[in-house]
Amino acid sequence: MELRLKEIQQKKGITNxxxxxxxxxxxxxxxxxxxxxxxxxxxxxxxxxxxxxxDPIELIETGLDFAHFYDDKTGEWLGIRKK
Numbered sequence: 001m002e003l004r005l006k007e008i009q010q011k012k013g014i015t016n017x018x019x020x021x022x023x024x025x026x027x028x029x030x031x032x033x034x035x036x037x038x039x040x041x042x043x044x045x046x047x048x049x050x051x052x053x054x055d056p057i058e059l060i061e062t063g064l065d066f067a068h069f070y071d072d073k074t075g076e077w078l079g080i081r082k083k
Contacts, residue, residue: 002060003036003039003040004060005030005033005048008052012052014052016031019052025044025047033048054077062080065083066082067081
């Protein structure tokens with residue numbers, strides 16, 4: 001399972017330190033999630049999603065056949081659709 005954590009953090013302007021404060025998860029652990037060294041358990045993924053104000057599924061990379069879609073005007077996540 002690949003995560004889009006770093007991409008979403010950048011989009012929202014949230015650093016690892018800020019995310020750590022919002023979630024109680026250490027900055028090193030967040031870095032591990034960025035690089036794929038470790039995968040967060042579902043409960044942790046939910047905590048991160050809540051802190052970033054996104055749906056947990058938005059944090060998960062879709063693969064080659066699907067993509068995340070966003071509203072062009074608002075930037076709001078619309079879901080996952082087949083490419």
